[in-house]
Amino acid sequence: MAHDTAHAMHPPTATGLDTRKLAIWTFIGSECLFFATLISNYLVYKGQSLVGPLPHETSQCMLHGQMATCEPIFEIPLVTFGTAVLLFSSFFVVLALNGAQKGNRKQLIGWLSATVLCGLFFVGMQVYEFYHFFHKGLGYTTNLFGSSFYTLTGFHGTHVTLGVIWLATVLVLAIRGKLPPEKALNLEIAALYWHFVDVVWIVIFPVVYLMR
Amino acid sequence: MDAQVATHEHAHPGPALYLKVAVILFVMTALEVLAFEVSHRSGWPMHGLVQPLLNEILIILSAAKFALVAMFYMHLKQDSKIFSGLLVFPLIIAAVVILALLLLFAYLRAQHPGM
Amino acid sequence: MSTIAMGHAGTEAAPAEKKGLWSWITTVDHKRIGILYGVTAFLFFLIGGLEALLIRWQLGAPDKTFLSPEAYNQLFTMHGTTMIFLGVMPLSAMFFNYFIPLQIGARDVAFPRLNAYSYWVFLFGGLVLNASFLFNAAPDMGWFAYANLTSKQFSPGLNVDFWIIGLQILGIASLAAAVNFFVTIINLRAPGMKMMRMPMFVWMSLITQVLLLLAFPIITVALVLLMLDRNFGTHFFVPSGGGDPVLWQHLFWLFGHPEVYILILPAFGVVSEILPVFSRKPLFGYAAMVFSGCFIAFLGFGVWSHHMFSTGMGPMADTVFSLGTMLIAIPTGVKIFNWIGTVWGGSIQYKTPMYFALGFVAMFIIGGLSGVMHASPPADLQQTDSYFIVAHFHYVLFGGSIFALTAGAYYWFPKMTGRMLSESLGKVHFWLMFLGFNLTFAPMHILGLNGMPRRVYTYSAGMGFEFWNAIETAGSLVLGFSFLVFIWNILRSLKAGEVAPADPWHGATLEWSIPSPPQEWNFAVEPTVDGRDPLWEERRAKGGTLPEPERVSGAGIHLPSPSYWPIVTAFGTAMTLVGFLMHVTLWVILAGLAITMLGIFSWAFEPADH
Numbered sequence: 009m010a011h012d013t014a015h016a017m018h019p020p021t022a023t024g025l026d027t028r029k030l031a032i033w034t035f036i037g038s039e040c041l042f043f044a045t046l047i048s049n050y051l052v053y054k055g056q057s058l059v060g061p062l063p064h065e066t067s068q069c070m071l072h073g074q075m076a077t078c079e080p081i082f083e084i085p086l087v088t089f090g091t092a093v094l095l096f097s098s099f100f101v102v103l104a105l106n107g108a109q110k111g112n113r114k115q116l117i118g119w120l121s122a123t124v125l126c127g128l129f130f131v132g133m134q135v136y137e138f139y140h141f142f143h144k145g146l147g148y149t150t151n152l153f154g155s156s157f158y159t160l161t162g163f164h165g166t167h168v169t170l171g172v173i174w175l176a177t178v179l180v181l182a183i184r185g186k187l188p189p190e191k192a193l194n195l196e197i198a199a200l201y202w203h204f205v206d207v208v209w210i211v212i213f214p215v216v217y218l219m220r
Numbered sequence: 221m222d223a224q225v226a227t228h229e230h231a232h233p234g235p236a237l238y239l240k241v242a243v244i245l246f247v248m249t250a251l252e253v254l255a256f257e258v259s260h261r262s263g264w265p266m267h268g269l270v271q272p273l274l275n276e277i278l279i280i281l282s283a284a285k286f287a288l289v290a291m292f293y294m295h296l297k298q299d300s301k302i303f304s305g306l307l308v309f310p311l312i313i314a315a316v317v318i319l320a321l322l323l324l325f326a327y328l329r330a331q332h333p334g335m
Numbered sequence: 336m337s338t339i340a341m342g343h344a345g346t347e348a349a350p351a352e353k354k355g356l357w358s359w360i361t362t363v364d365h366k367r368i369g370i371l372y373g374v375t376a377f378l379f380f381l382i383g384g385l386e387a388l389l390i391r392w393q394l395g396a397p398d399k400t401f402l403s404p405e406a407y408n409q410l411f412t413m414h415g416t417t418m419i420f421l422g423v424m425p426l427s428a429m430f431f432n433y434f435i436p437l438q439i440g441a442r443d444v445a446f447p448r449l450n451a452y453s454y455w456v457f458l459f460g461g462l463v464l465n466a467s468f469l470f471n472a473a474p475d476m477g478w479f480a481y482a483n484l485t486s487k488q489f490s491p492g493l494n495v496d497f498w499i500i501g502l503q504i505l506g507i508a509s510l511a512a513a514v515n516f517f518v519t520i521i522n523l524r525a526p527g528m529k530m531m532r533m534p535m536f537v538w539m540s541l542i543t544q545v546l547l548l549l550a551f552p553i554i555t556v557a558l559v560l561l562m563l564d565r566n567f568g569t570h571f572f573v574p575s576g577g578g579d580p581v582l583w584q585h586l587f588w589l590f591g592h593p594e595v596y597i598l599i600l601p602a603f604g605v606v607s608e609i610l611p612v613f614s615r616k617p618l619f620g621y622a623a624m625v626f627s628g629c630f631i632a633f634l635g636f637g638v639w640s641h642h643m644f645s646t647g648m649g650p651m652a653d654t655v656f657s658l659g660t661m662l663i664a665i666p667t668g669v670k671i672f673n674w675i676g677t678v679w680g681g682s683i684q685y686k687t688p689m690y691f692a693l694g695f696v697a698m699f700i701i702g703g704l705s706g707v708m709h710a711s712p713p714a715d716l717q718q719t720d721s722y723f724i725v726a727h728f729h730y731v732l733f734g735g736s737i738f739a740l741t742a743g744a745y746y747w748f749p750k751m752t753g754r755m756l757s758e759s760l761g762k763v764h765f766w767l768m769f770l771g772f773n774l775t776f777a778p779m780h781i782l783g784l785n786g787m788p789r790r791v792y793t794y795s796a797g798m799g800f801e802f803w804n805a806i807e808t809a810g811s812l813v814l815g816f817s818f819l820v821f822i823w824n825i826l827r828s829l830k831a832g833e834v835a836p837a838d839p840w841h842g843a844t845l846e847w848s849i850p851s852p853p854q855e856w857n858f859a860v861e862p863t864v865d866g867r868d869p870l871w872e873e874r875r876a877k878g879g880t881l882p883e884p885e886r887v888s889g890a891g892i893h894l895p896s897p898s899y900w901p902i903v904t905a906f907g908t909a910m911t912l913v914g915f916l917m918h919v920t921l922w923v924i925l926a927g928l929a930i931t932m933l934g935i936f937s938w939a940f941e942p943a944d945h
């Protein structure tokens with residue numbers, strides 16, 4: 009990708025740090041507050057829903073227009089699997105980066121493809137989960153739990169999706185041979201964003217799915 | 221942060237280390253789920269110990285996982301301290317915000333039950 | 336200050352002079368973008384001022400029917416929103432754009448095209464917000480949009496939606512700009528300009544960017560939640576569904592309090608540049624200034640609930656937030672003492688920028704003092720929602736930010752245009768503004784303490800409010816007139832003003848070492864810095880006078896080429912968000928997203944240099 013900097017000759021920066029890398033870190037810092045606010049919203053309303061369904065308890069809820077008893081919404085095995093896949097994708101992308109830096113194209117393309125697939129899987133898992141929860145009676149506006157849960161995880165999912173698009177773009181570059189070692193930074197920056205999306209999930213998973 | 225302390229990008233640690241981290245992350249995730257399961261089944265071993273401490277256990281494990289990814293996969297361990305600052309400072313503010321809101325609402329609801 | 340050659344002296348031709356509308360649309364030059372910000376923000380500022388005059392006219396006498404209550408609500412809401420997001424913030428952005436690169440000795444900002452993108456998004460955001468007038472649906476619930484006034488039930492029209500979408504667009508502009516300036520300051524400083532040698536304006540700008548980066552995501556989420564409540568049936572702030580309107584207040588002020596520092600810190604920076612230059616003394620207590628700025632920013636995230644004492648948070652929370660608020664007065668006081676210390680014993684040059692800067696110090700002290708008064712919950716319960724609060728924030732925002740930004744305008748106008756502003760008109764402007772400002776806002780303290788509530792469209796005769804309200808309205812006319820003098824001064828100078836030398840004020844910082852206005856590449860040779868006041872040091876070394884820098888041909892200097900992708904991408908961004916204005920207008924959203932994507936990809940793969 010073209011370098012959007014004022015300095016055509018790239019003189020050394022005042023800190024010696026790459027300008028674009030500094031920018032992505034700055035952006036990541038900012039995003040921390042974005043997710044902190046969404047998480048606050050989820051936690052403040054935890055246990056405040058007026059009707060079911062609820063995360064971990066059976067409850068009274070409206071199902072097909074009449075009061076019914078709803079099962080707990082969360083099913084840990086599936087989301088645990090999705091969590092593991094996302095974690096491993098972080099592992100894969102560092103391997104891809106390692107390959108890019110060494111000029112090992114096979115390592116780069118192989119692991120980067122794996123990363124993209126993991127990302128796609130995670131998004132698919134989430135879509136399935138939403139669909140499934142919906143059929144268990146948790147609509148977007150059913151109660152505060154539903155609204156705050158879908159909003160938080162939905163925004164995370166959007167970030168994952170953007171990350172997949174970004175990594176896929178880099179993958180295309182790599183396949184076309186446009187990611188030589190001196191341009192590995194293009195992948196490093198995308199990878200930093202990807203890891204960030206992953207650590208956000210590292211927080212969301214226990215806080216939303218497991219905590220009491 | 222002064223000028224021209226060019227932080228030479230160290231050679232990044234290799235795949236072996238990354239694999240170790242991945243395994244630890246995986247184990248910790250398994251522990252999280254395990255703690256959850258134990259705390260929800262009264263017959264299971266250590267139920268009495270884990271059940272009241274579930275949230276604390278989860279917070280510690282999740283913070284450790286967070287730190288591992290940030291340090292090794294995001295390379296904060298050997299990269300410039302500026303990057304670490306750019307993550308840690310916002311995290312502090314974020315933690316303060318979340319905690320303060322939880323406390324404020326808990327306090328409010330304790331004062332006005334039924335709200 | 337010594338200099339080293341940068342760029343290779345080549346045989347290439349000098350970059351052609353760029354002219355015409357297209358050159359402005361595609362510009363990526365931080366100086367031109369700065370001017371765009373300045374002109375746009377000033378126009379919005381005038382609109383906001385007009386709204387204020389209408390409000391004042393309505394309140395000039397009791398029981399007036401000049402404005403309907405509905406119109407009044409729209410006007411005070413749009414006035415506040417406009418002044419904060421379309422006036423003061425982008426006026427500060429003008430100075431960030433123009434002077435951060437110049438003061439740190441850089442060719443441009445770190446990401447010139449992102450910079451252009453920020454400007455265009457800002458422009459579109461401002462237009463969307465004001466387009467609400469065309470639909471007779473201007474926001475009407477106050478600039479902090481308290482929940483339940485904003486619910487679909489109580490505000491079924493598009494008023495709130497315009498506000499949400501407008502602010503959301505503006506937020507994107509602010510965030511993109513904040514990343515850019517932060518990176519610019521950290522990474523693009525000239526050799527030798529250590530952090531603790533940066534001009535104070537750059538320091539305060541840096542802290543402002545940090546606040547923007549951390550505060551804007553919070554309001555982004557809050558606005559999303561509000562939009563979901565209104566258009567998608569959630570109940571985050573709706574009690575009937577278990578939601579809590581107070582959460583809106585928390586989220587808003589979590590952003591809102593840092594926001595007031597976003598509005599004032601650049602002003603602190605401007606004044607900290609001007610006072611030393613016109614006192615012929617270095618800034619007093621440089622390090623203390625830096626640290627108090629950082630401290631203010633940090634504490635600024637822990638005091639938001641002082642806007643919410645009247646919600647009844649309980650004695651514990653009241654105490655904590657009250658103490659925190661009073662604590663902020665300490666670093667603020669440190670700054671004021673440092674400004675006074677800077678001027679103290681200096682050989683003061685009574686030029687217009689100095690008038691405004693001194694006016695700032697005096698007015699800001701008054702605003703700070705009333706702030707400390709309502710830091711105390713029992714006092715605040717009397718003062719809140721009364722004209723006393725209106726007095727407080729106008730003393731800090733108008734007496735503070737606007738006085739300082741005006742000082743900056745007089746100070747830097749010669750550098751930006753190559754023309755001097757008239758000193759005599761400048762002083763007329765100052766005295767009219769000073770007089771008009773105090774006539775308008777000082778009596779609000781009295782009215783507020785006497786119980787006049789804010790945001791009520793009229794008052795009855797016989798309540799004792801008539802006299803001061805009449806004075807205030809008269810004062811506001813004087814204030815409005817003072818800006819006509821300012822505009823006249825600017826237009827006159829642009830046409831026939833005295834030609835400005837490179838360094839009309841004997842400045843201390845790098846921007847004064849290059850011709851006025853600067854050439855496109857700013858510095859023909861990259862400066863090297865070895866002190867806090869590089870130009871003063873050089874002046875001393877050379878025995879008092881510096882030769883006028885020559886305009887050079889610029890041959891061989893590479894500059895980023897112009898691009899229209901920033902405006903395209905900005906248009907796509909704004910369009911996507913506008914798609915959410917009325918529930919969901921899918922084709923608008925999809926088209927907006929497609930344009931944004933097209934813009935981003937073309938931009939990313941467009942060669943930045945020719």
Ligand code: HEM
Pocket residue numbers: 479595596598599641642660661663664667702703704705706707708709710715718719720724727728731732735736
């Ligand atoms: C010593 C410093 C300051 C203190 C202790 C202080 C304290 C306060 C308090 C307690 C309030 C809430 C009053 C109420 O609504 O009942 C308030 C309101 C406000 N302050 Fe300050 N303040 C200070 C400086 C500033 C500065 C520097 C600015 C902006 C440049 C500012 C802008 C505002 C605004 C805009 C409001 C009113 C918001 C609204 O209700 O619409 N303040 N201040």
Ligand SMILES: [Cu+2]
Pocket residue numbers: 591592595638639641642
């Ligand atoms: Cu405040």
